Amino acid sequence: MRAEPGRGVIRARVAVAALFFGNGFVFANVVPRYPEIKAGLDLSNAQLGTAIAAMPLGAIIVGLLASPLIKRFGSARTSTIALALMGVNVVFIGTAPGFGLLCGALFVAGSLDAVTDVAMNAHGLRVQRRYGRSILNSFHGVWSIGAVLGGFAGAGAAQAGLSLTAHLVVTGALTAAAALVALRYLLPGPEDAERAEGAGGEAERDGRGARRPVLRVAGFLALLGLVSAAAASVEDAGASWGSLYLRDELGANAFVGGLAFASLQGAQTVGRLLGDRVVRRLGDRLTARLGGALVLAGMGAALLWPSVPGTVAGFGLAGLGIATVIPAAFHAADELPGLWPGAGITVTAFLLRIGFLLPPPLVGLVADAESIRLGLVAVPLAGLVILLTAGVLEGRAASAAPR
Structure with missing residues (x-):
């Protein structure tokens, strides 16, 4: 029988959940206040869009430093300090006196978010190894709850x-305080303390030297990046194009138009909160394959037979389908041997952010040339990619085994 986790491990799980909640909550408070920031600085739409684009740029450029930071300071300190600095930085976003400084503050926000993301996932996987069963999806579900509540708080x-x-000072102070309190309860010791003996060490040599294992690991990471980027592109499609498609091409009103993203995000949150139970039974691989099939079938049918209810349902099925994919990719990346602590997650997170960066303009080009409906064919295609590449994820035995 699997031993029940001790009190310290349970406290660490709560602390990691607090980090995920804070990471989702803090910046979501800013998004509903973009119109005030735009008006206060007298920005054009293009200037605001350029400033917002500084976030993923910072995440892509600076996010690669997450693994060296984890190696030097540990995932506990890296995640909590980065999140605390995010709390400080939102104040600078709200008080930036000009366009250039706003771009800089958003660049820093993306950078800190990327470092926090990698470090808190790395520490969450440490806690998961202590539990001996999948719990990572629940952390991502808590992140989604934090993002939704943060959005409501900002709108309110x-x-x-x-x-x-005043709003962002309070938000930032609460986030920073929660992060620093969480640090006290995170797991102590080295990053590989919970791994089985021999795991996570130097890359295996197979008689042909280190070159082949290095190439194999690189190929493995590329596939993990592809499957996670495909999931990210599905999420982004709901945020970027769902409302426009419903309103401009299917004639929905403004409220109903917003249901595309709400349906996707809500179903994804439910899928993440329930996903650990499914993963324990089926494994990451089969769960992701079923999810990819759900995206392919749900959005494929919605686009073949367009209707408002069908589209809202299709986005909901897509959100449910991708719920466990990114956590599964992080889990598989973290188990790769021969890498620095957090390096596998860092590379995977770097590649998945491309899934947020590249598809919107590509879908936009197709939409301008033909229609948004045709551009959204990218969503079922992403489901097909997940279905075909999910073999890179861990199967049932690996996922369920105590570590």
Whole structure:
């Protein structure tokens, strides 16, 4: 029988969940207040879009430093300090006196978010190894809850007329305080303390020297990046194009148009909160394959027979289908031997962010040339990619085995 986790491990799980919640919550408070930031700085739409694009740029450029930081300071300190700095930085976003400084603050926000993301996932996987069963999906579900509540908090503050500075000072202070309190309860010791003996060490040599294992690991990471980028592109499609498709091409009103993203995000949250039970029974690989098939079938049918209810349902099925894919990719990347602590997650996170960066303009080009409906064919195609590449993820035995 599997031993029950001790009190310290349970506290560490709660602390990691607090980090995921804070990471989802803190910046979501800023998004509903973009119109005030735009108006306060007298920005054009193009300038605001350029400033917002500084976030993924910072994440891609600086995010690669996450693994060296984890190696030097540990995932506990790296995640909590980066999240605390995110709390400080949101104040600078809200008080930036000009376009250039706003771009800089958003670049820093993306950088800190990327480092926090990798480090908290690395520490969450440490806790998961202590539990001996899948719990990572629940952390991602808590992140989604934090993002939704953060969005509501930001919208409520704006509606109530609370000053932007006061709102973000309170939000940032609460986030920083929670992060620093969480540090006290995270797991102590080296990053590989929970691994089985021999795991996570130097790359195996197969008689042909180290070259072949290095190439194999690189190929493995590339596939993990592909499967996670495909999942990310599905999520982004709901955020970027779902409302426009429903309103402009299917004639839905503004409220119903917003249901595309709400359906996807809500189903994804439920899928993540329930996903660990499914993964324990089926394994990451089969769960992801079923999820890819769900994306392919759900959005494929919605686009073949277009209707407002069918499209909302299709995005919901897509959100459910991708719920466990990115956590599974992080899990598989973290188990690769011969890498620095957090290096596998760092590379995978770097590649998946391309899934957020590249598809929107590509879908936009197709939409301008033909229609948004045709551009959204990218969503079922992403489901097909997940279905075909899920073999790189761990199967049932590996996922369920105590570590």
